Amino acid sequence: MRLSSDQLILWQHGFIKLNATILTTWALMLVMAVGAKLITRRLATGTILCRWQCALEILVAGIVRQIAEVGLQSPRQYVSFVGTLFLFVAVANLFTIVPGYEPPTGSLSTTAALALCVFVAVPIFGVGELGWRNYLKSYLQPTAIMLPFNIISELSRTLALAVRLFGNMMSGTMILGILLAITPFIFPIAMSAIGLLTGMVQAYIFAILATVYIAAATDSRKK
Amino acid sequence: MDNTTLIGAASIITAGITMGAGVFGPAMGQGRAVSTALSALAQQPDAAPTITRTLFVGLAMIESMAIYCFVVAMILLFANPFWNHMIAAATGK
Numbered sequence: 069m070r071l072s073s074d075q076l077i078l079w080q081h082g083f084i085k086l087n088a089t090i091l092t093t094w095a096l097m098l099v100m101a102v103g104a105k106l107i108t109r110r111l112a113t114g115t116i117l118c119r120w121q122c123a124l125e126i127l128v129a130g131i132v133r134q135i136a137e138v139g140l141q142s143p144r145q146y147v148s149f150v151g152t153l154f155l156f157v158a159v160a161n162l163f164t165i166v167p168g169y170e171p172p173t174g175s176l177s178t179t180a181a182l183a184l185c186v187f188v189a190v191p192i193f194g195v196g197e198l199g200w201r202n203y204l205k206s207y208l209q210p211t212a213i214m215l216p217f218n219i220i221s222e223l224s225r226t227l228a229l230a231v232r233l234f235g236n237m238m239s240g241t242m243i244l245g246i247l248l249a250i251t252p253f254i255f256p257i258a259m260s261a262i263g264l265l266t267g268m269v270q271a272y273i274f275a276i277l278a279t280v281y282i283a284a285a286t287d288s289r290k291k
Numbered sequence: 292m293d294n295t296t297l298i299g300a301a302s303i304i305t306a307g308i309t310m311g312a313g314v315f316g317p318a319m320g321q322g323r324a325v326s327t328a329l330s331a332l333a334q335q336p337d338a339a340p341t342i343t344r345t346l347f348v349g350l351a352m353i354e355s356m357a358i359y360c361f362v363v364a365m366i367l368l369f370a371n372p373f374w375n376h377m378i379a380a381a382t383g384k
């Protein structure tokens with residue numbers, strides 16, 4: 069049994085390997101980029117909108133509202149980063165309804181890359197908002213004794229982000245595979261419906277946790 | 292019993308114990324979190340969006356403990372480094 073789609077190598081040249089995870093990610097990127105380009109090609113500002121534009125506007129407005137509810141002052145600034153994370157994870161998890169598709173989020177390398185993006189982006193946003201001195205000073209809150217614990221928490225929450233998404237998506241695929249061997253007909257359908265729900269909740273949680281981390285790093289009360 | 296059998300048996304038994312013991316705590320925690328959130332919702336239905344969002348994030352935090360145990364169990368069952376080492380040593384001879 070394969071634990072993730074990383075082990076399915078489709079093309080190899082020297083030390084360069086193309087596995088199923090990378091190819092699926094590229095396909096998803098292509099679908100999302102071409103889809104967004106096609107939808108935004110003819111934007112209308114009047115009262116009559118095409119339904120795809122409506123859907124995109126609802127999506128973007130919803131993401132902005134969620135970011136604002138977490139407590140960030142200018143949500144427009146963060147919508148490109150948080151929205152990208154949410155949309156990629158959501159689309160990757162949503163495509164599990166296509167037969168034969170293995171979600172790239174079910175491989176630890178993808179989720180580790182996404183978590184590393186959050187790990188790098190949080191200090192960048194923090195420094196941009198507070199400046200170097202104030203941001204580095206926030207590691208000494210509430211006292212200087214907490215410095216190692218603050219650093220450990222920064223690292224461990226990145227690990228937690230990666231393993232949480234990986235574990236949830238991998239367990240969904242794995243349980244589906246085991247159930248297909250035990251009760252082949254009706255029950256796997258119900259489980260894949262639950263898997264879709266878990267995928268959307270995990271996409272939401274990944275984005276909202278990234279927002280919470282950014283909000284904690286850019287907290288204006290630390291000024 | 293030779294070493295390979297020992298490693299296999301220990302891995303399987305440990306995977307079972309990991310899931311059983313590791314799911315117990317998060318299950319208790321999630322039950323408490325949901326029951327508290329429900330009573331908070333009953334008292335203040337106006338605060339439903341905030342409570343729900345915090346509940347989801349908290350549940351994900353608690354659930355990640357169980358997910359860690361699941362990942363360790365899966366590694367023990369399907370990608371066990373000790374087992375792979377023994378198999379490689381046995382076939383390499």
